[in-house]
Amino acid sequence: MDAIVKNFPALPATDGRPSQKEAEDAVRVLLRWAGDDPQREGLLDTPARVAKAYKELFSGYDLAAEDVLGRTFEEVGGYDDIVLVKDIPFFSHCEHHMVPIIGKAHIAYLPNGKVLGLSKIARVVDIYGRRLQTQETMTAQIAKAIDDTLQPRGVAVMIEAEHMCMAMRGVQKQGSTTLTTTFTGAFKTEPAEQARFMTMLRGFK
The missing domain is CATH 1.10.286.10 (GTP cyclohydrolase I, N-terminal domain)
Structure with a gap:
């Protein structure tokens, strides 16, 4: 398992x-x-x-992110700057206690000649969310799926979530939030790109 x-x-x-x-x-x-x-x-x-x-x-076990991300679009009119989809809600389940994880994902990528349909990004979040999870693994898996399929110049994923295994049992600390990030390509190697991603998250309403 x-x-x-x-x-x-x-x-x-x-x-x-x-x-x-x-x-x-x-x-x-x-x-x-x-x-x-x-x-x-x-x-x-x-x-x-x-x-x-x-x-x-747990329907995510029957789906593959590669199938969802398979179709891309190359008619981008020369656009090569950040594409950011913010505040994608998701529900998952902790693999340790099988209780809910409730959160939102923020995903950005730098196109390399082609783009994804925006709904595809949200569907990838659902695919990995609807499995037994740790937040760290889910963050890395989303980034890897987009990076492998789209081959952009970089991917940035941030997830913030509340874990019911911490709120409902154990220390019972309601309202605490866990934040995880994964960066690939230019977002990882170029601090300015990572900073732009963070700035857009704060400023994009």
């Missing part, structure tokens, strides 16, 4: 996953373990609902 989470491949249809019934039975076990009765009226349909919700929440 660790290798699947870290490398994030798109899982094939015949991946040996448990059946729907096995998933629902597992939810019933957890309900009993928590101290409740899966047979009481309010919980009768809960296993099916949880299995359906998990299928949606």
